[in-house]
Amino acid sequence: MAEKKRERRDPEQRRAEILAAAFACFAERGFAATRMEDVAARAGIAKGTVYLHFPDKERLFIELVSGVASPILGEVGGMVQKETIPARTAVSMFYALFKREVLETERRHLLRLILAEGPMFPVVTEFYYREIITKGVAIVRVLLARAAARGELRNPAVVDVPQLVMAPALMSIIWTTLFEGYEHLDTQKLFDTFLDTLFVPEGGAI
Amino acid sequence: MAEKKRERRDPEQRRAEILAAAFACFAERGFAATRMEDVAARAGIAKGTVYLHFPDKERLFIELVSGVASPILGEVGGMVQKETIPARTAVSMFYALFKREVLETERRHLLRLILAEGPMFPVVTEFYYREIITKGVAIVRVLLARAAARGELRNPAVVDVPQLVMAPALMSIIWTTLFEGYEHLDTQKLFDTFLDTLFVPEGGAI
Amino acid sequence: MAEKKRERRDPEQRRAEILAAAFACFAERGFAATRMEDVAARAGIAKGTVYLHFPDKERLFIELVSGVASPILGEVGGMVQKETIPARTAVSMFYALFKREVLETERRHLLRLILAEGPMFPVVTEFYYREIITKGVAIVRVLLARAAARGELRNPAVVDVPQLVMAPALMSIIWTTLFEGYEHLDTQKLFDTFLDTLFVPEGGAI
Amino acid sequence: MAEKKRERRDPEQRRAEILAAAFACFAERGFAATRMEDVAARAGIAKGTVYLHFPDKERLFIELVSGVASPILGEVGGMVQKETIPARTAVSMFYALFKREVLETERRHLLRLILAEGPMFPVVTEFYYREIITKGVAIVRVLLARAAARGELRNPAVVDVPQLVMAPALMSIIWTTLFEGYEHLDTQKLFDTFLDTLFVPEGGAI
DNA sequence: AATGAATGAGGATTCATTCAT
DNA sequence: GATGAATGAATCCTCATTCAT
Structure with missing residues (x-):
């Protein structure tokens, strides 16, 4: 004992x-x-x-879920600052950060938690929308707008649905969480392929 | 009385x-x-x-979750058959089907359920991988391969990560489930924009 | 077993x-x-x-305590009706009823419960004041007023503190509850002696 | 800090x-x-x-409840000494002492405590019977016997149930504890009226 | 087949008591 | 002595499951 x-x-x-x-x-x-x-x-x-x-299980849950995401936010915020770097690099860095800090961490379960318990804990959902999503979308929008202005986007309409940029990240989490055991998904390739689809090639087409 | x-x-x-x-x-x-x-x-x-x-709550859940998805599968399967239609149209039809049969139905909660309860019900996860994902990915892969062969893809590498095509659908479900109350997401635009990003313009100019 | x-x-x-x-x-x-x-x-x-x-322990308690006393009340009420009987007889009947229905029953513990839990269950106290005490006091007051008018009381001032009539009953309960094991109290004698003190002798000698 | x-x-x-x-x-x-x-x-x-x-909660409670009453006892004891004063005065002084030292003090909750917790703490009940009740009853009995001998009592039988003298005090405590918030009870009047009922008028009728 | 009263294992929460600092 | 964090037994209440009707 x-x-x-x-x-x-x-x-x-x-x-x-x-x-x-x-x-x-x-x-x-x-x-x-x-x-x-x-x-x-x-x-x-x-x-x-x-x-x-x-004080009780609920509060433990809420404080927990609310506290996990916050730290990452800062880093993401800094990303938009540097106007000089190409948007693709910025988004790429974001994906890298996401991989390192979420996907390859226990934090990857966060989405599952929020999604699963969302209806029971509206406070949590609201918190995430307000503190994370809103800010994240804003950052991506700025990035995309800048990219569009510079002609870096294959399809400038993307600016209006910045959520699209997050979609591969979502997919990576969900696949990892659910199906990684059955079939491996190369998330790096997923991200890179999406970047290649989103942005015009660096060399600049003819 | x-x-x-x-x-x-x-x-x-x-x-x-x-x-x-x-x-x-x-x-x-x-x-x-x-x-x-x-x-x-x-x-x-x-x-x-x-x-x-x-017999008990677990079995009810398992039979339930297993039964909800099956019906859709058939329709999706039919899609790959018609070789003549352009891949973009096929994918577009898939998104439309997804919207009509999942996103705008109670079935949209299915992802949440599977994601949430996955760890507790490996049987369910396994079922979904085997019955839905595997088949879905296979179909998309065929579609993309055909598109690549025809030069319809801006970035042919997409063929190797067919999951990318599902990413916007995931995003649409998750956003709808969690944040629609706070901010509307135009899923049609999301899908269309992605299609425009994925495929070369129809006119196929130089 | x-x-x-x-x-x-x-x-x-x-x-x-x-x-x-x-x-x-x-x-x-x-x-x-x-x-x-x-x-x-x-x-x-x-x-x-x-x-x-x-639904829960509290409600069980409240419904319980509220329900125990009510039945007795009816009988007491009937007592004041008969104007013809002497007040002493009426009060004596009340004591008898009290002995039979409370003191010699499990109901004798009621006072203890109410007194003990009163501060924690104001609802109960309020209920007892409203449903039992108020009515009881009113009945006794009528009885005493009638007695005073007929010259049956040694001290007519008693009419203004009808609670005095209840005092021996309280004493009987409390003694019974706490000290009966150590020393017997002849409650009949307690009541009778009080009655003899309260009312003028029947013969009403000079 | x-x-x-x-x-x-x-x-x-x-x-x-x-x-x-x-x-x-x-x-x-x-x-x-x-x-x-x-x-x-x-x-x-x-x-x-x-x-x-x-050492523990129980002991705290027991020592507490045992300690609160003792101080008053001395004073009461002194009362019986003075043979010269009329019994009515003595009892009146006792009520006054009771009012001052119990009814209008936090000690008024003592009865509630003893009554409430009595069954759980027989030691306490026994203590109160032995230390307080026994002595109190003895004192009152002496007082009443003396009063009876002097013809001060309207009903000499009271000597046999000295508890009757305590009844108004009990009533005053219980009413105060439970119902004072709903309806005021004039305890002084309660005591005085009882005294007037118990003892023959001072003037000494023919 | 259908019902819903009855069961009791299970889990959240409280609080008397202990003990390292 | 004094403190208050830590412990875990005890108790309320829920709910999956059973079964007499």
């Missing part, structure tokens, strides 16, 4: 541990199927301890 | 009613948060009656 | 059984210390069954 | 503070519904500190 150590710890750190454990659990089984005891066990603490940091 | 109606009914029809009710419930709240009583109530029958048709 | 029989039963009867069991439990240990399982066990049913009849 | 005050304090005083806080809490919500943390908070100390002074 492992010793129960009553390990006291810095509250901020403990909180973070719980959030990490909770994220793993929720991502694995969804909100309803996750037991608070699972979360506690995963965090290596007792059931009751979770409640010292979060 | 209202009479207790013990409406006896054709088993097959009853079964279908239960499945419909179950789909509505599961789509709305997910597997765990749906109570068998909800399903029964929605089907207008008593709790116990559900168990006369399905 | 007694067989678990899944005994189905008339809802009204079941409800009554639960209320009886609940009353016994609450009276014995108070609201907080009573477990719903205790109530169920005492009623000879399963935990969950209680919840088919009462 | 406010400094953590580790106010060390005279143990006896600390103990008293805890008892006071505990009394307030228990009186307000009863034993079960009072959390040790409430008590600690009310005493302005940390949860753990309570346990430095009392």
Whole structure:
């Protein structure tokens, strides 16, 4: 039997541990199927301890889901700043960032969580729309507008549906989450192919 | 006092009613948060009656999720047959079918369900991969190969990642499911713009 | 082991059984210390069954406490009707009724319950004031006024504090509840002595 | 940041503070519904500190309830000494003392506590019977016997049920506790009226 | 076949108590 | 001594499932 150590710890750190454990659990089984005891066990603490940091399961979930995405946002924001780089490079960097920070991380389960629990947690959906989507779409729109102005787009109409740029990222997440076990999807190729489709070749056609 | 109606009914029809009710419930709240009583109530029958048709909640879910997608598949399959029509038209027809049969139907919640409950029901995921994805990808691949051969694609490399063609459809579902309440997405434009990006203009100028 | 029989039963009867069991439990240990399982066990049913009849513990308690007193009230009311009988006889009959229907019944624990849980259940207190106390006081006041008019009272001022008439009844309950085990209180004598103190002797000598 | 005050304090005083806080809490919500943390908070100390002074919740309760009543007892005892004063005066003084020291104090909740928790804490009930009731009844009996001998009582039989004298006090507490918010009871009048009923008028009729 | 009352395992939450700091 | 984070037993309540009618 492992010793129960009553390990006291810095509250901020403990909180973070719980959030990490909770994220793993929720991502694995969804909100309803996750037991608070699972979360506690995963965090290596007792059931009751979770409640010292979060008032109830719902709040734990909400704070969790709200907190996971925020950090990435900053980096993305910086991307639009540099006007000099070609739009394709910028979008490419975005995909790379997405791969590194989401797709190849536990965060890849985030979409599933939000999608799955959205109807039960409108607050979360609203948060994501307001904090992430809105900003993301805005950034992409600027990027595309700039690209269109420079003649970098094969089809300038894309500017009006910036969501299209996100579509391959969505696909990558969903495929990875659901079907990677059955058939591998080369996400890099997915992104690159889409970029090649979206933007005129660098060399500049005749 | 209202009479207790013990409406006896054709088993097959009853079964279908239960499945419909179950789909509505599961789509709305997910597997765990749906109570068998909800399903029964929605089907207008008593709790116990559900168990006369399905052995338990899990089986109800699995049979349900497996049954919803199948009907569409046939139509899609027919599409690849007609070699004469241009690939763009075929893909366009696919998007139209998708819109009509999925996006604008209750079936649009299917993705959410599969994504959400996937980890808990590998059988379902496996079923979808085997029955739907595999076939869908194969069809698209044929379509794209044919298009590439005819020079209809701006970027022939797309043939290697047929999933790209599905990406806008995914985006449309997810946006509709999550954010339509906050901001409208013109899915037709999304699809058309993507088509315009994917395929060379019809006029096929130099 | 007694067989678990899944005994189905008339809802009204079941409800009554639960209320009886609940009353016994609450009276014995108070609201907080009573477990719903205790109530169920005492009623000879399963935990969950209680919840088919009462939405939660609080409601069970409230409905219970509200329902216990009502039946007695009717009888008391009838008492004031007969103008012909002497007030002393009427009050004496009231004490007798009180003894028979409250003091020597499980209902004797009611005061304890109300007093104990009053602050936690203002609804209950309000109910008792409105439904029982108000009416009781009114009846006694009429009785005393009549008695005063007829010169039956040693001290007519009693009319202004009808609560005084209830005081011996309270004492009897409290003594019985708390100290009867240590020392017997002859409640009949308590009542009779009070009556002899309150009313002038019948013979009404000079 | 406010400094953590580790106010060390005279143990006896600390103990008293805890008892006071505990009394307030228990009186307000009863034993079960009072959390040790409430008590600690009310005493302005940390949860753990309570346990430095009392081994557990039960003991805290018992010591508390046992300690509250004792002080009054002395005064009451003195009352019987003075043989010279009329019994009515003595009883009147007792009511006055009761009003001042119990009814108009937080101690008025004591009865509720004892009554409510009696069945769970026989020790407490026994203590009250032994230490308070026995002595109180004895005193009243002596007073009444003396009064009877002097012809001060309208009904000498009262000597045999000295509890009758306590009844108005009980009524005053219970009414005050439960119904004062709905309807005021003039306790002074209640006591005075009872005294007028119990004792022959001072002037001494022919 | 259909019903819905009954069951009881399961999970969220609370809180008395302990103990490392 | 004092603190309050940590623990886990205890309890409310839900809901999948059963079964007598």
